Amino acid sequence: MESKLDISIFQIDLAYKDKEANLNLIEKLSNKISKTDLILLPEMFNTSFITDDINISEDMNGPTVNWMRSLAEQKECSVAGTILIKQENHFYNRLIWVNNDQQIFYYDKSHLFSLANEDKYLSKGKNKIIINLNGWKICPLICYDIRFPVFCRNTENYDVLIFLSSWPEKRIDAWDALLKARSIENQCYAIGVNRTGKDNNGFLFPGHSSVYDSLGNTLLDLSTERNVVKKITLDKNELSLRRRQLQFLKDMDDFKISQ
Numbered sequence: 168m169e170s171k172l173d174i175s176i177f178q179i180d181l182a183y184k185d186k187e188a189n190l191n192l193i194e195k196l197s198n199k200i201s202k203t204d205l206i207l208l209p210e211m212f213n214t215s216f217i218t219d220d221i222n223i224s225e226d227m228n229g230p231t232v233n234w235m236r237s238l239a240e241q242k243e244c245s246v247a248g249t250i251l252i253k254q255e256n257h258f259y260n261r262l263i264w265v266n267n268d269q270q271i272f273y274y275d276k277s278h279l280f281s282l283a284n285e286d287k288y289l290s291k292g293k294n295k296i297i298i299n300l301n302g303w304k305i306c307p308l309i310c311y312d313i314r315f316p317v318f319c320r321n322t323e324n325y326d327v328l329i330f331l332s333s334w335p336e337k338r339i340d341a342w343d344a345l346l347k348a349r350s351i352e353n354q355c356y357a358i359g360v361n362r363t364g365k366d367n368n369g370f371l372f373p374g375h376s377s378v379y380d381s382l383g384n385t386l387l388d389l390s391t392e393r394n395v396v397k398k399i400t401l402d403k404n405e406l407s408l409r410r411r412q413l414q415f416l417k418d419m420d421d422f423k424i425s426q
Contacts, residue, residue: 169204169301169303170402170403170404171400171401171402171403172205172300172301172303172400172401172403173202173203173204173205173398173399173400174203174204174205174207174378174398174399174400174401175200175203175205175207175244175396175397175398176358176360176376176378176387176389176396176397176399177193177196177206177207177208177212177360177395177396178209178360178361178362178376178389178392178393178395178396178397179192179196179208179209179212179362179363179364179393179394179395180192180362180363180364180394181211181212181214181215181333181362181366182215183214183215183217183366183367184214184215184217184220184223184367185214186213186214186223186230186231189212189213189214189215190213190234192394193208193212193238194238196394196395196396197238197241197242197396199396200396200398202243203242203244203398204245204267204300204301205244205245205246205247205300206238206239206242206245206246206247207247207248207329207331207358208246208247208248208249208331208360209248209331209332209333209360209361209362210248210260210309210310210331210332210333210362211249211250211251211260211333212248212249212250212362213231213248213250214250214251215333215362215366215367216283216333216366217251218251218260218283218284218285218287218288218289219284219287219288221251221253221258221288223251224251224252224253224258225250225251225252225253226252226254227252227254227263227273231250232263232265232271235265236269238265239265239266239267239269243267244267245264245265245266245267245300246264246265247262247263247264247265247307247329247331248263248331249261249262249263249276249309249331250263251289252273257290258288258289258290259275259289259290259292260275260276260279260285260289260309261273261274261275261276261292262274262275262276262308262309262331264296264298264307266298266300267300272298273296274292274294274295274296274307274308274309275290275291275292275293276289276291276292276309276310276311276312277293277294277295277309277312277318278291278311278312278314278315278318279291279311280310285311295308295318295323297325302403303326303327303401303403304323304324304325304326304327305325305326305328305329306319306321306323306325306327306328306329307329307331308328308329308330308331309330309331309332310330310331310332310334312330313330313332313342313345313346313349313359314341314345316348316349316352319349319353320352320353320419321353321354321355321416321419324416325353325355326355326356326406327355327356327357327358327401328349328350328353328355328356328357328358329357329358329359329360330346330357330359330360332360332361333361333362333366333372334359334361334372335370335371335372336371336372337370337371339373339375342359342361342375343375343377346359346379347379347383348383350379350380350381350382350383351379351381351382353416354381354409354410354413354415354416355381355406356378356379356380356381356401356406357378357379358377358378359375359376359377359378360376361373361374361375361376363391363392363393363394364393373391374389374391374392374393375388375389375390375391376388376389377389378399378401380405380406380409381406381409381410382409386399387399
């Protein structure tokens with residue numbers, strides 16, 4: 168197990184339905200990374216957040232997943248982001264994780280954003296996944312999931328909770344508060360990755376990608392920076408010490424989610 172974990176967060180403007188432009192931007196920014204364990208990209212990083220156009224969907228052997236595998240191989244790290252996936256006549260907002268050994272894991276967004284009719288076009292996922300990276304247990308989720316603490320709760324004893332998002336400016340105070348709350352109540356590192364720029368409907372996205380420790384202290388805040396990649400190093404020994412000193416997780420309520 169590695170006691171330190173280097174995570175690179177991409178806070179970027181996303182071009183509407185322009186996969187080539189978005190992937191080229193990420194590649195350009197990735198050249199600034201010398202060494203990292205994990206690259207995190209915003210929700211629907213290849214197209215921007217779109218739910219009602221099935222023509223942008225791909226399958227798991229499509230060009231964007233293959234591009235992710237290539238990036239992971241090139242940078243010798245894991246890569247995570249969400250894209251619109253078609254599988255057996257269903258469409259999913261799918262978080263795809265290409266591990267540093269080229270294994271692929273995925274999580275389908277469980278809480279579909281009805282305010283934008285995401286639930287009318289896409290099928291929902293059911294279960295969280297926990298990924299082991301260098302001895303770290305990581306739970307990657309998607310945007311709207313952050314509003315549902317029972318779903319997010321740390322029953323798996325994960326170390327890091329991640330949200331890959333497209334969160335608009337008009338509700339950014341809620342984003343800041345919810346991300347901090349998820350770190351405190353789950354006694355873990357919480358990472359939120361959000362986009363910047365404006366989408367085709369005129370909605371503004373202000374960034375505010377952040378990292379909090381298990382006490383809710385801010386470790387990284389990208390504020391409104393545009394088209395940047397920033398790396399942060401997490402410390403497993405520090406997390407373990409705080410969990411031994413403050414054993415809050417052992418006192419949490421015993422109940423289960425029924426789907």
